[in-house]
Amino acid sequence: MLDRELERYLRHVAIERGRSPHTVAAYRRDLTAFLVSAAAAGATVPAALTPAIVTDHARRLREGDHPQAASSVARALSSIRGFTRFLVEEGLLTTDPAVEVPAPKLPARLPKALTIEQVEALLSATDGDEPARLRDKALLELLYATGARVSEAVDLNVDDLIGEDGAADVIRLFGKGGKQRIVPVGSYARAALDAYLVRARPLMSAHGRATPALFLGVRGARLSRQNAWLIIRAAGERAQLGVELSPHSMRHSFATHLLQGGADVRVVQELLGHASVATTQIYTKVTADALRDMYATAHPRAR
Known part of the structure; x- marks a missing residue:
């Protein structure tokens, strides 16, 4: 019975709530x-589900043979709460057994942004006239110019570039839950996109079936999220940055550098597609810490 309700719930979140295949798989x-x-x-x-069952499951995740991190336990509890809330809404439960089960306290994790010099080195590592290098340059310039998630970038179609005379002045991104936002594109990213669209994409598309996808792989199909991450990592190795990159490195750097340059936090929130400004304010902590470190180093009476 619970197995059947699980399948109903997964269909519900996929179809009615528009969750991505990756999210549904995690659920x-x-x-x-x-x-x-x-x-x-x-x-x-x-009807047999109880708070004790939920609590015991969370405890086993934390303390079992293969203990999970607090973030993984918190994510699992979030998935369970969504499911039990669905069961209540469907009239299969009278009370929610997961609502009072506390999630583990997560340590404050600040996003790691690259310096402007490191970003420039990373982007320079994609220089070249080969079709793959032109694509890689366009991808990384776009990620840094717009703060797009890697998944959002690979989901782009050519028609999502908006502008006059073929120039991509702004870009249409689709975030979590299919929420659309329009983000400006800077001159460097525009130039990289133009070079890719004119000199590389037609050659790549000739190897596969016609597709509206903006970024293509070597076989002419839409570039996958995994391959996009490999492109970023390979560029980082060539640039010899000496830091560990993540798929969100360009996004974190985009937000941090905007705030350091004086951008309003609510503008950055809109550009990133965050539902709450509280999420964006994590980056203000990063910039405040950087200012404090600079002050402590430079001011004669700071220490």
């Missing part, structure tokens, strides 16, 4: 593990 992993724990406790129907 499935978390909830399948939860149902195994519930079955071991004798709960195979919704």
